[in-house]
Amino acid sequence: MRCELLFPLFLLACVINGLPVVGAPPVLSMHFKLLRRHHRQRSPLQRVREIVRNDHARAKMISDRIGWQRSACVAGGSVPRTSSFAMPISSAAFTGTGQYFVRLKVGTPAQTFLLVADTGSDLTWMKCRYRACRGCGDAQWRRAFRADQSSSFSPIPCSSQLCKNSLPFSLAKCLAPTSPCEYDYGYTDGSTARGIFADEVATVALSGGQSAKLKGIVVGCTSSSAGSSFRSLDGVLGLGYSNTSFAARAASRFGGKFSYCLVDHLSPRNASDYLVFGKDTIHRPSKPDRRRYAELILNSWLEPFYAVRVGGVSVGAELLNISEAVWDSGAGGGVILDSGTSLAMLAEPAYRAVLAALSAPLARYPKVEAKPFEFCFKWDQSFDEAAVPRLVVHLVGPRGAAAPLRPPVKSYLIDVADGVKCIGILSASWPGVSTIGNILQQNHLWEFDIANRRVSFEPSSCSRSLH
Numbered sequence: 201m202r203c204e205l206l207f208p209l210f211l212l213a214c215v216i217n218g219l220p221v222v223g224a225p226p227v228l229s230m231h232f233k234l235l236r237r238h239h240r241q242r243s244p245l246q247r248v249r250e251i252v253r254n255d256h257a258r259a260k261m262i263s264d265r266i267g268w269q270r271s272a273c274v275a276g277g278s279v280p281r282t283s284s285f286a287m288p289i290s291s292a293a294f295t296g297t298g299q300y301f302v303r304l305k306v307g308t309p310a311q312t313f314l315l316v317a318d319t320g321s322d323l324t325w326m327k328c329r330y331r332a333c334r335g336c337g338d339a340q341w342r343r344a345f346r347a348d349q350s351s352s353f354s355p356i357p358c359s360s361q362l363c364k365n366s367l368p369f370s371l372a373k374c375l376a377p378t379s380p381c382e383y384d385y386g387y388t389d390g391s392t393a394r395g396i397f398a399d400e401v402a403t404v405a406l407s408g409g410q411s412a413k414l415k416g417i418v419v420g421c422t423s424s425s426a427g428s429s430f431r432s433l434d435g436v437l438g439l440g441y442s443n444t445s446f447a448a449r450a451a452s453r454f455g456g457k458f459s460y461c462l463v464d465h466l467s468p469r470n471a472s473d474y475l476v477f478g479k480d481t482i483h484r485p486s487k488p489d490r491r492r493y494a495e496l497i498l499n500s501w502l503e504p505f506y507a508v509r510v511g512g513v514s515v516g517a518e519l520l521n522i523s524e525a526v527w528d529s530g531a532g533g534g535v536i537l538d539s540g541t542s543l544a545m546l547a548e549p550a551y552r553a554v555l556a557a558l559s560a561p562l563a564r565y566p567k568v569e570a571k572p573f574e575f576c577f578k579w580d581q582s583f584d585e586a587a588v589p590r591l592v593v594h595l596v597g598p599r600g601a602a603a604p605l606r607p608p609v610k611s612y613l614i615d616v617a618d619g620v621k622c623i624g625i626l627s628a629s630w631p632g633v634s635t636i637g638n639i640l641q642q643n644h645l646w647e648f649d650i651a652n653r654r655v656s657f658e659p660s661s662c663s664r665s666l667h
C-alpha cells in the first residue's frame with residue numbers, strides 16, 4: 201500500500217518526457233551491436249578474480265538497494281526519494297571486466313561511446329566535459345562526451361519533479377531553481393561517478409537502414425569519476441526497469457520490449473551480436489518451439505531489477521531440495537536476471553545444494569585450490585564434458601508453464617587456468633536475492649517483454665554480423 205505513495209511520481213516523469221522519434225518513418229526496431237570487451241594481458245585466474253570481486257560488490261549494491269526499497273515500503277511512504285537515500289545504496293564496484301558493451305551515439309551531432317549494457321542499472325551515463333561545472337572532465341580520459349558541442353544537450357533543472365523524485369541518486373543540493381540536477385554515485389571499491397542529469401538525444405540505427413533520433417533520453421554527464429573501475433569504460437547504458445531508464449524510454453516507443461543475445465563471454469573482441477529494441481527482426485528463432493517464456497516480476501521494491509519466477513534447480517535428473525523461500529521475492533529471496541553481474545550468485549542454501557550435487561561426480565579429478573572458488577579440479581584429455589551433470593534452472597512461465605533454462609556446461613564449469621576448471625558459481629548471503637549473471641545467460645537469445653511482463657529465451661550461438 202505505502203509504496204503507492206512513493207512511486208506514482210514516475211508516472212509524472214513519463215508524461216512530461218515523451219519519446220518522439222523524428223526524421224524517420226515508423227519503424228519496428230532498432231539495434232546496437234553487442235561487443236565484448238577483451239582483456240588480453242591478464243591470466244584467466246586474475247581475470248576471474250576481478251570478476252568475482254566486482255560481482256560481490258555488485259551483490260552488495262543489489263541487496264542494499266532492494267533492502268532499502270523493501271523497508272521503505274514497510275516503514276512508510278513519507279520517505280521521499282531524494283539524494284539522501286541514494287547515497288547509502290549506491291555502493292557497487294564496477295570495473296567492466298566481466299561486462300558486455302554496446303555502442304551508443306549521443307548528442308547533436310552524434311558522439312559515439314562504448315557503454316556497459318546493464319539490466320541492473322536505471323541510469324545511462326558517459327564520461328563528460330561540460331563548461332558549467334568546475335574542473336570538469338578528467339584530462340586522462342581518452343574519450344568523453346563534449347556536452348558543449350551538442351546542441352541537444354539540455355540539463356535537467358534541480359527544481360524539477362523529475363530531479364526531486366524520479367532520477368536515481370540525485371542530490372538534494374539545488375543552489376538555484378535552474379541549476380542542473382546533480383548525481384553522485386559511490387561504489388564499494390571506492391570508485392565514484394559524479395555529474396549532472398540532462399535531457400539528450402540518442403541516434404539509433406533502425407532496422408530499415410535509416411537512423412533516427414530518440415528524444416527525451418535521460419543521460420548522466422559524468423564530470424568526475426575516480427577508481428580503477430572506469431579506466432576502460434565510457435559509461436553505462438541503463439537497461440533497468442524504471443520509468444526514466446534508457447530501456448524504458450526506448451521500449452515505450454519500440455514495442456515495449458528489448459532483446460539481446462550474449463556471445464560466449466570468452467569470445468574475441470570482434471565476435472558480436474545485437475541488442476534490439478522492439479520487434480526483433482534480426483534474431484529469427486530457428487525453431488519456435490525452443491523458445492521458453494518466464495514470468496517477469498516487476499514491482500517497485502525490486503526496481504530497477506528484473507526478477508523472474510523460479511521453481512527450483514536440478515542437477516542431472518535430480519531436483520534439489522531447496523527451500524521455496526529462496527526463490528520467493530516476497531519471502532526474503534527471489535531471483536534476478538542481471539547483465540551487469542558476471543557469475544551466477546545463489547543464496548547460500550541453494551548454493552550449498554548446487555555445489556554438492558555438481559561436485560560429487562567431479563570428485564574423481566584431482567582437486568586444485570583456486571580461491572575464491574570452492575571446487576576446482578585438474579582435467580586432461582580424459583575429461584568428458586558430456587558426463588558432467590546438467591544444471592537446469594526451472595523458471596516458471598505465465599500460468600505456471602515450465603521454462604527450464606539449460607545453460608551449456610561451460611557457463612558453470614569455468615576455465616581459470618590451463619587444465620583447471622572451477623564450479624563458477626558464487627554464494628550469496630541468505631536471506632537475499634540470487635542472481636542469474638551474464639555468463640549463465642550467454643549463448644542464449646533473451647527478450648525482455650516489459651509490456652507483457654515476461655522474458656523469453658532460447659539457445660543460440662549469438663554470433664551475427666549485419667555487414
Ligand SMILES: *[C@@H]1O[C@H](CO)[C@@H](O)[C@H](O)[C@H]1NC(C)=O
Nearest residue numbers: 207210211214442443500503
Ligand atoms: C511507470 O509508469 C507506468 C505507467 O506509465 C506505471 O504503471 C508504473 O507503475 C511506473 N513504474 C514505476 C516503477 O513507477
Ligand SMILES: *[C@@H]1O[C@H](CO)[C@@H](O)[C@H](O)[C@H]1NC(C)=O
Nearest residue numbers: 468469470471472663664665
Ligand atoms: C575475428 O578475428 C579473427 C582473427 O583476428 C578471425 O579469425 C575471426 O574469423 C574473426 N571473427 C569474426 C566473427 O569476425
Ligand SMILES: *[C@@H]1O[C@H](CO)[C@@H](O)[C@H](O)[C@H]1NC(C)=O
Nearest residue numbers: 519520521522523524549553
Ligand atoms: C528437504 O530439506 C528439508 C530441510 O532441510 C528436510 O526437512 C526434508 O526432509 C528434505 N526433504 C527431502 C525429500 O530430502
